[in-house]
Amino acid sequence: MRWSVRLRKIATVLALGAGAGAIAGLPASPAHAEGPYHFTCRGPLAPGGTVAVNISVSSRELAVGQPLVVQWQLGVQSPVKVGDPFDDRRLDKGAHLAVTGRVHATGVWSGQGTIDATGTQFYEAERLRQPENLPLGAVADGQVIASRPGTGALRIGTLVLDLAPAEAVWDDEFDTVRDFSVGYEGGWTRNDGSSWPGETPVGGSLHETDKEGATARFTFVGTGVDLIGMKNSDMSRFELTVDDGHPPAEYREVHDAYWPVAAEPRLRETFPVIRDLPYGKYTLTVKNLIDGKHARVDGFRVHASTADNSAASPYRTVCRPPENVPLIPITVTEGGGPDEEPGPTEEPTGSPSPSPTDGNGDGDNGNGDNGNGNGNGNGNGGNGNGGNGSSATPSPGSTPTPSQVLVTTTVPASPRPTQTVTSTVTASPQVRITPSGAAATGEAPVSGPPPGALIALGTLLLGGGLAGGIALRRHRAAHAGEGPMS
């Protein structure tokens, strides 16, 4: 069965804006076409496949302030195969397909020197198992700031594909694959569960320990995880921690696996851990807290509510350009565009991308994760160039310094037309998850008694006082009557 993905017209739009923000409309069609280049792909999503890529550049010579449009066209004959989709139970709940196309910008730019075009599309299991091509909806990402006019070049980088199942169960023991791994420390043993009645462990066995401090570590890529363990009368408290390698931990909680009915151990018990993390690579740690009591690890359930290529899924596929791909020279000259105010902030196009992509270095022999300027070496030096334009008052809103050049990329979803970005603002959100509403940053400075209690107390006091007064008057009146007689 042949699978193919149709990566339609991934357009990378590089919009160059000057300090005054001058941005002209994008040209309707690129002027210089490059390719097609046949990228060689390696990985489970494209067995032996090649991807034909056309690259178009609007102009190789431009003034600061003029837009530069680079358009990617990925061939429709690019075969993509999801292993054996019918045997792959991890696809039962569907999966997110993520792609990153990377361009390296050298020479003119400072800061991040890579321009990533990324896209993510979710497919139901049924759709994944159909033979038709998978159209890839995609959104844009990537930006670069150039500090000065000069000569630069664009170098075509790699194309990275990943697939993140929406929900996948991993056994308690498996061979390391990409960013997924599992390890045990401190005295764990395997148990096939044959001594327990009823259900069997996931995969036919589980890991157990009765040593205090023994740990199991499961490293995964996704947005959430559950532990599949069990409850029994010989089990007790254990600690679950999730971290991304940098403190503080995302999650730390003590669970109790004690189950009082010794004759009815509960296998395949799910301990929910955490959901809704930013998509990425995390480690779940299971730590036994009680010596002499067991902790058991049967498996892990990984969740992914989105995906990107920042960490390597088991399906990671990398497509490299041929070695003879020439650099695309770009010349940026001083001056340029009309001196007009930039328009209002442009609406982001397409659905938001969960995070900036790195390409993850896997076979991406260009500069590393964050580019760092591709060796142009000018660092902040470009800032000095801003002196010639320092008198220009920055206009409201998004205003780069006069000497800065902003590069924006966009990859429209497949059914949409290309060339939609016309301002200096990037098309993907820099804030990956936009909170809703405002922030609750304060509380009542004084916590007085509740108003109802005050009123009740007041009524009681007032009523008591009045009643007491009346009683006193009556009492005195009565005594006043008695007085003369005595």
Place this chain on the structure above:
Amino acid sequence: MTQQPDATRPPRPPAPPQPAGPGRTLPRAALPAVLLLACLAGIAAIMAGLLAVLSPATTTLEPAQEVTVVNAGGGGHLPPTVGPGGPGAPLTQAAPTAPPPSPAALPVPPVTTARSVRPVRIAIPDLGVSAPLMRLGVQRTGEIEVPPLSRRNLAGWYRHGPVPGELGPAVILGHVNNRQGAAVFARLREIRRGQKIYVTRSDGVVAEFTVDGVEQVSKKTFPTERVYGNTTVAALRLITCGGVYDRKRHGYSDNIIVYATLSNTKAA
């Protein structure tokens, strides 16, 4: 004169024995006064309770200044830009479509930032602020998390946005107060355009931001796009509470939002 005979009267026969009780030990003359005091205290308590019930805004953070909640949809006469803040400049809310304020200082290029870098401390010398930073995410409701109220001198960085110094709008939250009193951003409303904010990062870089403007917005019309929208420079947003405290909703009516732009960087 007529009162005198009492003294000359023969002493009264001893009062009939009364059951001994604690209440009876009170001097008889004091009883009316006690009852009167109880009535007055009751009236005061009822008034205080009614005040608390009838006025939801019992706590106002700012000095006498009318805060008009503009949420009528039209937004009629809202200013087109975010104000500069400072003395004499009311912290009104800018129009919903207004862009962030223009940079007060020449922006510098963003700092190359590795993925593991975190901001660790914020300092605003003009306001006497120096506080550690924790990481914040979003709650299940989609609202942004806030630092624990129990720690007054702690601010939080929104980790789903850029690191301060990175391209884009980095967001830092702090409480204006808690039950014990003023918190880390209690004086944020006093900040004004041109003042400096310093954020120390885990890679040793100190990012200096210059305040561009400050506004006080109704939480009902929070300018999400202006705060979290993309920028072409490394920007910073500081957020805290303002306005009046609504006991029914357990929160303040407004947010104070400070907009700033990266203006310098240096090693710690």
